[in-house]
Amino acid sequence: MHKCHxxxxxxxxxxxxxxSAPTSAQDASHISNAMPAPDASSISNLAPTPIFALVDxxxxxxxxxxxxxxSLINQPVIVLSNNDGCxxxxxxxxxxxxxxxxxxxxxxxxxxxxxRVRVYSSNYALYGDxxxxxxxxxxxxxxxxxxxxxxxxxxxxxxxxxxxLADYAREIRRVVRRDTGIPTAIxxxxxxxxxxxxxxxxxxxxxxxxxxxxxxxxxxDSVLAEFxxxxxxxxxxxxxxxxxxxxxxxxxxxxDADVDAVQKLLTIVGRRIVLELRGQSCLALEMVQEDRKQxxxxxxxGRPVYTLDDLKEAVANYVTRACEKLRRQKxxxxxxxxxxxxxxxxxxxxYYNSGTITFGAGTASTVRMIAATSGVLETIxxxxxxxxxxxxxxxxxxxxxxxxxxLFDDQRQHSQDIKAMKxxxxxxxxxxxxxxxxxxxxxxxANTSASSGAANTPAxxxxxKAAMRTPCYTTRWQDLLQVG
DNA sequence: TCTGGGGTCCTAGGACCC
DNA sequence: TCTGGGGTCCTAGGACCC
Numbered sequence: 305m306h307k308c309h310x311x312x313x314x315x316x317x318x319x320x321x322x323x324s325a326p327t328s329a330q331d332a333s334h335i336s337n338a339m340p341a342p343d344a345s346s347i348s349n350l351a352p353t354p355i356f357a358l359v360d361x362x363x364x365x366x367x368x369x370x371x372x373x374x375s376l377i378n379q380p381v382i383v384l385s386n387n388d389g390c391x392x393x394x395x396x397x398x399x400x401x402x403x404x405x406x407x408x409x410x411x412x413x414x415x416x417x418x419x420r421v422r423v424y425s426s427n428y429a430l431y432g433d434x435x436x437x438x439x440x441x442x443x444x445x446x447x448x449x450x451x452x453x454x455x456x457x458x459x460x461x462x463x464x465x466x467x468x469l470a471d472y473a474r475e476i477r478r479v480v481r482r483d484t485g486i487p488t489a490i491x492x493x494x495x496x497x498x499x500x501x502x503x504x505x506x507x508x509x510x511x512x513x514x515x516x517x518x519x520x521x522x523x524x525d526s527v528l529a530e531f532x533x534x535x536x537x538x539x540x541x542x543x544x545x546x547x548x549x550x551x552x553x554x555x556x557x558x559x560d561a562d563v564d565a566v567q568k569l570l571t572i573v574g575r576r577i578v579l580e581l582r583g584q585s586c587l588a589l590e591m592v593q594e595d596r597k598q599x600x601x602x603x604x605x606g607r608p609v610y611t612l613d614d615l616k617e618a619v620a621n622y623v624t625r626a627c628e629k630l631r632r633q634k635x636x637x638x639x640x641x642x643x644x645x646x647x648x649x650x651x652x653x654x655y656y657n658s659g660t661i662t663f664g665a666g667t668a669s670t671v672r673m674i675a676a677t678s679g680v681l682e683t684i685x686x687x688x689x690x691x692x693x694x695x696x697x698x699x700x701x702x703x704x705x706x707x708x709x710x711l712f713d714d715q716r717q718h719s720q721d722i723k724a725m726k727x728x729x730x731x732x733x734x735x736x737x738x739x740x741x742x743x744x745x746x747x748x749x750a751n752t753s754a755s756s757g758a759a760n761t762p763a764x765x766x767x768x769k770a771a772m773r774t775p776c777y778t779t780r781w782q783d784l785l786q787v788g
Numbered sequence: 789t790c791t792g793g794g795g796t797c798c799t800a801g802g803a804c805c806c
Numbered sequence: 807t808c809t810g811g812g813g814t815c816c817t818a819g820g821a822c823c824c
Binding site for chain 1: 797799
C-alpha cells in the first residue's frame with residue numbers, strides 16, 4: 305500500500321526533474337545511489353515538468369459510515385481501531401471538540417457522552433469496497449494513477465497542462481462525490497511532496513473549495529511559509545525536532561535550507577524532500593503494485609489469553625490470513641516468524657518471545673505453516689503469563705513458480721499442497737471467507753461482532769472486540785441497506 | 789477493563805573473504 | 807603472527823507512512 309512515500313528509493317527511470325534545473329545534476333547523482341549521474345546535455349530542456357494530483361478522501365472511514373447513515377451528517381463521528389481501542393478516523397465535528405488521532409477510547413468517554421459523539425468499530429470490508437469504488441472512479445480521469453493507500457491516490461495530470469487544473473480537480477471531486485458519496489480534497493503540484501502539501505492546505509483552508517494548485521512559484525512561497533515543516537510528508541516527529549534545532553520550523557525554511565546540511569541530519573531521505581519542495585521531482589508515480597516483501601498478520605486479543613491451545617488457535621487464524629495474501633501475490637515463503645507478547649501498557653513483568661522457521665523449499669500452504677507455527681509456539685510459550693498479542697511474519701518471499709527443491713524435499717507433497725490450497729481458495733472466494741478452513745483455526749469467527757451471537761459457546765478470548773460495527777452494506781447480501 | 793495493524797526504506801555495524 | 811585495505815552480505819534498529 306505504501307510504496308512510494310519519501311522514504312522509498314528513487315526509481316532510476318524517473319529523472320525529468322533534472323531537466324527543469326540543469327544545475328542540479330550534481331544533486332540528482334546523490335539522490336539515487338544506484339544510478340549514474342545523468343548527463344545533463346543528453347536531457348532535453350523541453351522535457352515537461354510532471355504534474356501530480358493527490359486525491360484524498362476526507363475522514364475516509366467516517367465518510368464511509370455517513371454514506372450509509374445520513375443521520376451522521378454534521379455530527380461528530382469517530383471510527384475505532386481493532387478491539388475498539390483508539391480513534392483512527394474522525395470527522396471535522398469530532399476534531400473541533402478536541403478528539404485527536406490515536407486517542408484511546410477509554411480516555412475520552414467524557415467528551416463522547418457530553419457531545420453525543422457517534423462511535424463505530426472499524427469495518428474494513430466496507431471501507432475496502434468503498435475505496436475500490438473511489439479508485440475506479442478516479443481512473444476515469446487519467447490513464448496514470450497510483451493507489452497510494454486505502455483513501456489516497458496520486459494521479460498524473462501530465463497531459464493536462466493546457467487545461468485549468470483546478471477546474472479539472474473540481475470536476476474530479478464532483479464526480480467522486482456523486483458516484484461514491486465520498487468527499488475529497490485534491491492537491492496539485494509538480495512533485496508528490498508539493499501535491500501532498502497542497503492537499504493538506506486545501507483541507508485546512510475552507511475557502512479553497514477542497515482544491516489547491518501549487519504549480520506556480522508564488523503560490524508555493526505563500527503556502528509553504530504558513531506550513532509547518534513537521535507536517536511535510538516524510539518529516540516525522542524525530543526529524544522535525546532535529547530540524548527545529550537548526551532553526552527550521554516551516555516548510556519554506558526547509559525548502560530553502562542547505563541541502564547538504566539537511567542530508568547530514570536526515571540522510572538521503574531528507575535531501576529528496578528538500579528537492580521535491582523545490583519543485584524537482586524525485587519520487588515517481590508507481591502505477592504497478594510491487595509484490596510484498598513481507599507479510600505480517602498480528603493482532604491484540606479481545607481478552608487476555610493464558611493457554612498454549614488458545615495461542616495456537618489465534619495464530620492459526622493469523623497464518624490463514626497471511627497465507628491468503630501470500631498466494632494472492634503468487635509467492636512462496638521461506639522464513640516464518642511467530643511472536644507472542646504481554647500487554648505493554650500494563651505495569652508488571654513483560655514477556656516477549658519469538659521463534660523462526662525456515663523452509664528449504666518455499667511454501668504457501670496454510671496447512672504446512674500452521675503446523676510449523678504450532679511447533680514454534682511450543683518452544684516460546686511460558687506458563688503463567690497473560691498474553692495480549694501474537695502474530696506471524698512471513699518473509700524471504702520469492703515467486704512460487706520458482707520454488708527449488710533439494711534432494712530431501714518431497715515434491716509430490718508440495719504439488720498436493722498447491723492443489724489443496726487452490727481448492728480452498730476457490731471455495732472461499734465463492735462462498736465467503738473461512739467457509740473452508742483448517743481445523744486448528746477453531747470455530748470462532750476472528751471478529752466477534754455484535755451479529756455473531758448465534759453461537760452458543762462463548763467466543764475464545766483471542767477474538768477481537770468490535771461492539772459497534774455497522775453491517776457490511778456493500779459486501780454481504782444479508783447486510784444490504786433496506787429502504788422504505 | 790481500557791492504548792491498532794501493516795508496511796517500506798535507510799544506515800551502521802558485524803561477519804566474512806580476498 | 808602481525809598489519810592493512812577493500813569489498814559483499816546480512817541484520818537490527820530507527821524512522822516514517824497510512
